[in-house]
Structure formats: C-alpha cells, structure tokens
Amino acid sequence: MGKYAHILRAKQQLWDEWFKAEQVLVPSIQQAKNKLLIFDLEKSNMKKFTDAFNGIIAGVKEGSSIKIQLIAMVLAIAFGAYFNISTTEWCFVIIAITLVIAAEIFNTAIEQICNFMEPHHNKKIGTIKDLSAGAVLVLAVMSFVVGAIIFVPKILGLW
Numbered sequence: 001m002g003k004y005a006h007i008l009r010a011k012q013q014l015w016d017e018w019f020k021a022e023q024v025l026v027p028s029i030q031q032a033k034n035k036l037l038i039f040d041l042e043k044s045n046m047k048k049f050t051d052a053f054n055g056i057i058a059g060v061k062e063g064s065s066i067k068i069q070l071i072a073m074v075l076a077i078a079f080g081a082y083f084n085i086s087t088t089e090w091c092f093v094i095i096a097i098t099l100v101i102a103a104e105i106f107n108t109a110i111e112q113i114c115n116f117m118e119p120h121h122n123k124k125i126g127t128i129k130d131l132s133a134g135a136v137l138v139l140a141v142m143s144f145v146v147g148a149i150i151f152v153p154k155i156l157g158l159w
Contacts, residue, residue, distance in 0.1 A: 056105065063108035065136070066101065073097045076147055083154040093150065096143035103136045 060066050076093050079085075085093070110132040114125045 055109075059105035059108045062112065063104055066104040066108065069097075069100050069104050069140070072143075073101065079147075079151050079154075083151065085150060085154075089150045092146050096139075096146045100136070100139045100143045103139045107132045107136045 060070070076097060080090060080093055111129055114129055118125045
C-alpha cells in the first residue's frame with residue numbers, strides 16, 4: 001500500500017474538501033431555494049388575488065342581477081349612514097350584502113358553466129340554473145328582512 005498511499009491521501013483530501021464545500025454550499029443552496037419558493041408563493045398569491053378581483057369584475061359585467069344588488073347595497077349603506085345605525089346593525093347589513101353579492105357571483109359562474117357545457121336548451125341545465133337562482137333569492141329575501149328590521153322602525157320614526 002505504500003506505493004499507492006499518496007493516491008489514497010489525495011483521494012481522502014478531495015473527499016474532505018468536497019465534504020467541507022458541501023457543508024457550506026448545501027445550506028446556502030437550500031436557503032436560496034427557500035427564498036425563491038417564498039417569492040413564488042407570494043407571486044402566486046398575488047396572482048390569485050388579481051384573478052379573484054377579476055372574477056368580481058367579470059361577475060358585475062356578466063350578471064345582470066348583480067347590478068341590482070349593487071344598487072341595493074349603495075342604498076343600504078346610505079340609509080345606514082343617514083340613520084347612524086349601531087355597530088351591530090352595521091354587521092348585519094354588511095353580512096347580508098356580502099352574502100347576496102357572493103351568491104350572485106356564484107350564480108353567474110354556474111350559469112356561465114351551464115351555458116358553456118350545453119349551449120342549447122336542456123331541461124336538466126334549466127333546473128341547475130333555477131336552483132342556483134333560488135339560492136340567491138333565499139339570501140336576497142333574508143337580506144330584505146334584515147334591512148326591514150333595521151330600517152323600517154327608523155323610517156317610521158321620521159313621521
């Protein structure tokens with residue numbers, strides 16, 4: 001082994017140097033990967049937020065009923081400000097508004113999917129659309145009742 005000892009020592013030195021380099025490089029590479037992953041996640045979350053906002057805009061453009069709900073929202077906010085409703089009343093008004101608008105967006109999405117899947121009249125697709133619109137109606141009626149409970153006594157108090 002004496003003849004090849006210098007080769008074995010050189011090999012051991014190479015392995016030692018490789019191990020030292022690996023100890024330094026691997027954590028640095030992993031940290032860099034983690035930073036890139038976090039950046040990708042942040043970028044991805046920003047894209048998701050942008051897509052969601054675009055969905056709201058598309059819902060307003062595509063859904064005719066959403067425009068009516070937005071008018072009702074503006075009126076409810078105006079009445080709330082005029083009558084100086086309590087924090088609890090504001091919570092109920094905001095929840096009612098949000099539920100109805102979200103339901104309208106869901107309804108518009110379901111209608112768009114149905115129209116895409118079956119462009120011709122189909123009884124089953126019609127039932128799906130009716131169910132979706134019915135859900136919106138339930139929430140709209142609930143929202144109207146909440147508004148009536150909060151605002152009718154205040155309006156009657158003006159006379």
